[in-house]
Amino acid sequence: MNPAPEQHDHRRLGRALDLFDTDPLMGAGLPYWLPDGAVIRHEVEEYVRELERLAGYRHVYSPVLGKRELYEISGHWSHYSDDMFPPMHLGPGADGEEVVLRPSLCPHHALIYRSRAHSYRELPLRVAELGGMYRAELSGVLGGLTRVRAIQLNDAHVFCTLDQAADEARAALRLIRRAYADLGIEAARYRLSLPGAGGKYVAGPAMWERAAALLTEVLDAEGLPYEAVEGEAAFYGPKIDVQIVDRAGRESTLSTVQVDFHQPERFGLEYVGADGARHRPVMVHRSVVGSVERLVARLIEVYGGAFPAWLAPLQVAVVPLSQAQVPEAERCVERFVRAGLRAELVGPERGSLGARIRAARLVPYQAVIGPEEAVDGRVALRLRGGRRLEPLPVAEALAGIGAGVRARSGALWSESPL
Numbered sequence: 074m075n076p077a078p079e080q081h082d083h084r085r086l087g088r089a090l091d092l093f094d095t096d097p098l099m100g101a102g103l104p105y106w107l108p109d110g111a112v113i114r115h116e117v118e119e120y121v122r123e124l125e126r127l128a129g130y131r132h133v134y135s136p137v138l139g140k141r142e143l144y145e146i147s148g149h150w151s152h153y154s155d156d157m158f159p160p161m162h163l164g165p166g167a168d169g170e171e172v173v174l175r176p177s178l179c180p181h182h183a184l185i186y187r188s189r190a191h192s193y194r195e196l197p198l199r200v201a202e203l204g205g206m207y208r209a210e211l212s213g214v215l216g217g218l219t220r221v222r223a224i225q226l227n228d229a230h231v232f233c234t235l236d237q238a239a240d241e242a243r244a245a246l247r248l249i250r251r252a253y254a255d256l257g258i259e260a261a262r263y264r265l266s267l268p269g270a271g272g273k274y275v276a277g278p279a280m281w282e283r284a285a286a287l288l289t290e291v292l293d294a295e296g297l298p299y300e301a302v303e304g305e306a307a308f309y310g311p312k313i314d315v316q317i318v319d320r321a322g323r324e325s326t327l328s329t330v331q332v333d334f335h336q337p338e339r340f341g342l343e344y345v346g347a348d349g350a351r352h353r354p355v356m357v358h359r360s361v362v363g364s365v366e367r368l369v370a371r372l373i374e375v376y377g378g379a380f381p382a383w384l385a386p387l388q389v390a391v392v393p394l395s396q397a398q399v400p401e402a403e404r405c406v407e408r409f410v411r412a413g414l415r416a417e418l419v420g421p422e423r424g425s426l427g428a429r430i431r432a433a434r435l436v437p438y439q440a441v442i443g444p445e446e447a448v449d450g451r452v453a454l455r456l457r458g459g460r461r462l463e464p465l466p467v468a469e470a471l472a473g474i475g476a477g478v479r480a481r482s483g484a485l486w487s488e489s490p491l
């Protein structure tokens with residue numbers, strides 16, 4: 074039933090299923106999302122926002138551009154410029170200002186924190202954003218949704234005391250594992266990414282040591298096997314990387330947890346402690362599902378296009394047996410849509426019943442309406458995979474499907490009403 078593994082390549086499936094595409098005129102590494110792909114993206118974004126909201130995060134929006142000075146302060150300018158787009162020089166009307174497409178969200182969040190005075194009572198302060206960032210990837214490595222130049226990142230920064238940092242990093246790691254279980258993604262391995270030789274990393278051996286010890290403590294406390302790898306840290310601190318492997322066997326980082334003493338120092342971040350004195354917070358950077366692009370690429374490959382109902386671009390195909398049931402089928406579609414489900418009429422003009430059912434084989438639910446069902450307001454549900462249910466009232470079908478979708482369930486139908 075499932076396509077062969079090579080057919081699971083997200084680039085091939087993304088085009089075949091009309092999820093996303095690229096245009097040379099828009100540019101390499103700048104994919105656009107078609108309506109069906111946009112539905113999946115919207116659903117995963119909403120899922121992540123809810124997960125974070127329940128975990129005590131507050132969401133912000135910040136611009137995708139910043140002045141060059143901002144990245145000079147953060148250290149990106151001197152340690153990360155190879156991955157950044159060249160600055161844009163604004164004209165004399167802007168006093169010769171230079172702005173940069175941001176290579177990360179951290180500096181913006183540090184400024185948001187700094188914009189208000191903080192007491193120890195507010196910490197940990199968890200600031201989250203699903204925001205755009207840019208990476209000047211070389212054209213040779215670009216492909217599909219996994220290596221792109223415009224990235225929508227699921228990011229957050231927890232500003233906390235030193236005593237809270239390990240707990241916060243540990244909670245972030247748990248959130249990652251929870252999200253993977255909910256989304257059906259598997260972590261291939263955990264990596265403790267440490268600095269390597271060369272001038273890529275900011276100075277401060279004591280700071281690096283303290284941050285690495287903290288992350289090691291977190292991995293050990295969670296009982297997770299991991300490998301320590303030198304040369305994979307961020308320029309400002311070590312990190313825990315959650316690695317995934319795609320269908321072609323390529324490994325990449327999806328999620329990260331980082332402990333950072335550098336940026337709070339650079340931005341002069343403070344809070345007032347219980348002692349009334351000023352203290353420096355620690356920044357825990359974390360991304361639960363990484364970039365939306367890479368996450369959706371993974372989901373496309375994991376499910377081969379047969380998405381769980383809550384993610385499926387089309388959830389219910391309403392299939393009238395013949396022209397005579399079309400009006401009833403239209404009413405049925407309207408009821409599903411009004412209830413917040415994605416339903417569509419697949420009418421007889423699209424071919425025989427068998428052909429229509431085959432064409433909709435990736436759709437989680439097919440609601441077939443024949444002459445008998447049309448008379449007493451019922452539908453015969455066929456679940457993806459071929460299972461058929463006894464005809465049941467439209468209201469019951471709607472309630473059952475809706476409950477599963479709202480619960481983001483992986484199962485298509487529960488016998489006991491949810």
Ligand SMILES: [Zn+2]
Pocket residue numbers: 177178179229230358359
């Ligand atoms: Zn960050």
